[in-house]
Amino acid sequence: MQGKWIEVKVVTTSEALEPVSGIFYSLDVKGVAIEDPNDILQREQGPLTWDFADINLFEYGDKAAVVKGYFSVEDNMKEIEEYIKEKIQDLKGLGIDIGEGKVEVKAVYEEDWANNWKKYYKPTNIGNKIVIRPIWEEYQAKEDEIIIDMDPGMAFGTGTHETTRMCIEALEKYVTNEKTVFDIGTGSGILAITAAKLGADEVIGVDLDPVAVDSARQNVELNKVHSDIKILEGNLMEVVDGKADIVVANIIADVIIFLAEDVKKFIKDNGYFIASGIIRERSQDVVNKLAECGFKVEEVNTLGEWVCIVAKR
The missing domain is CATH 3.40.50.150 (Vaccinia Virus protein VP39)
Known part of the structure; x- marks a missing residue:
């Protein structure tokens, strides 16, 4: 069994990709992945490591964008989830089109993405x-x-x-x-x-x-x-x-x-x-x-x- 991580997924818009990514960067995120319908190749992004690639660009429709952040299983995920939801609402209050703004949390394993992303590279x-x-x-x-x-x-x-x-x-x-x-x-x-x-x-x-x-x-x-x-x-x-x-x-x-x-x-x-x-x-x-x-x-x-x-x- 490969390492286990906690994935937090935000369903948003292309316009909001950068500010939503910024929310993750204000936390102890281990990596960030972006799925942008305006960019057919998933973009890698992160201050340190990880090229996560659970790629399905149109999972939420052809206009939805997705930002995924990956956290350690030891992190306080309830607190992190609430923080992210709060900051997303702050973006909405600033007039940024956040789209659905849905937040999903699940456990994932390294083998889930270790090979799938290669076909896009x-x-x-x-x-x-x-x-x-x-x-x-x-x-x-x-x-x-x-x-x-x-x-x-x-x-x-x-x-x-x-x-x-x-x-x-x-x-x-x-x-x-x-x-x-x-x-x-x-x-x-x-x-x-x-x-x-x-x-x-x-x-x-x-x-x-x-x-x-x-x-x-x-x-x-x-x-x-x-x-x-x-x-x-x-x-x-x-x-x-x-x-x-x-x-x-x-x-x-x-x-x-x-x-x-x-x-x-x-x-x-x-x-x-x-x-x-x-x-x-x-x-x-x-x-x-x-x-x-x-x-x-x-x-x-x-x-x-x-x-x-x-x-x-």
């Missing part, structure tokens, strides 16, 4: 020459393309989410030979592996979640870049020594704001901090904090409802 072209290829898919590489083989398992990072795509595009722009890159919250290791294949001399990926660490290490082996990458379990400030030319963090706005001051200690002079996982509504908060900490914001890129900020130390 296809080779993905990103930037000028990066191709993310799931290991079960055939793909004939074109000239000059860089292939990243991925089996994300239960770790966040397939390359399909807007935040991951923007981080990869930024790495493609800023990574050159002999650069050192630190990847905070490495998840499946996709950004660390991309940096190594782009020519970085040294790459360190860190994650607090042992599931993510195991997934990242397996993907490093798949891509035969184990001599260039170290994957470490823990907090950047506690397990990494030295400084990088580039630090990338695809997490969430609140964590980036929290890290902004300390992360400077790990970036060389004139080095870059690539930060994503930021919803549009929080981008200015992150820009302000980075400026306050002495960073010069070089780029603010958007894709969908998400933002990626590149700041120079």
Whole structure:
């Protein structure tokens, strides 16, 4: 028997996907999955790990959207359910169309989604020459393309989410030979592996979640870049020594704001901090904090409802 988790499902609208997701992020959620009828591919999303894919886009009709949050069985689910219901009503009071706004809670097992989602994950072209290829898919590489083989398992990072795509595009722009890159919250290791294949001399990926660490290490082996990458379990400030030319963090706005001051200690002079996982509504908060900490914001890129900020130390 695989691990047991508690799934909280909110039936809503495409308009309300981001604010409803924000409700989950204010809790100790272990992962979030989105089913959007306006986006035929389910989007992965989460500050740490998990690519849940209990995919049935039209389970609630062709106009309903669904946000699912996953919690530990040890969590106080009655309290969490009431909190989510209360916040959904708050969104309604703000004039946001929440649709049905129905909240459902059930226990689920890892094997329920471990394989079903794979049929939706296809080779993905990103930037000028990066191709993310799931290991079960055939793909004939074109000239000059860089292939990243991925089996994300239960770790966040397939390359399909807007935040991951923007981080990869930024790495493609800023990574050159002999650069050192630190990847905070490495998840499946996709950004660390991309940096190594782009020519970085040294790459360190860190994650607090042992599931993510195991997934990242397996993907490093798949891509035969184990001599260039170290994957470490823990907090950047506690397990990494030295400084990088580039630090990338695809997490969430609140964590980036929290890290902004300390992360400077790990970036060389004139080095870059690539930060994503930021919803549009929080981008200015992150820009302000980075400026306050002495960073010069070089780029603010958007894709969908998400933002990626590149700041120079």
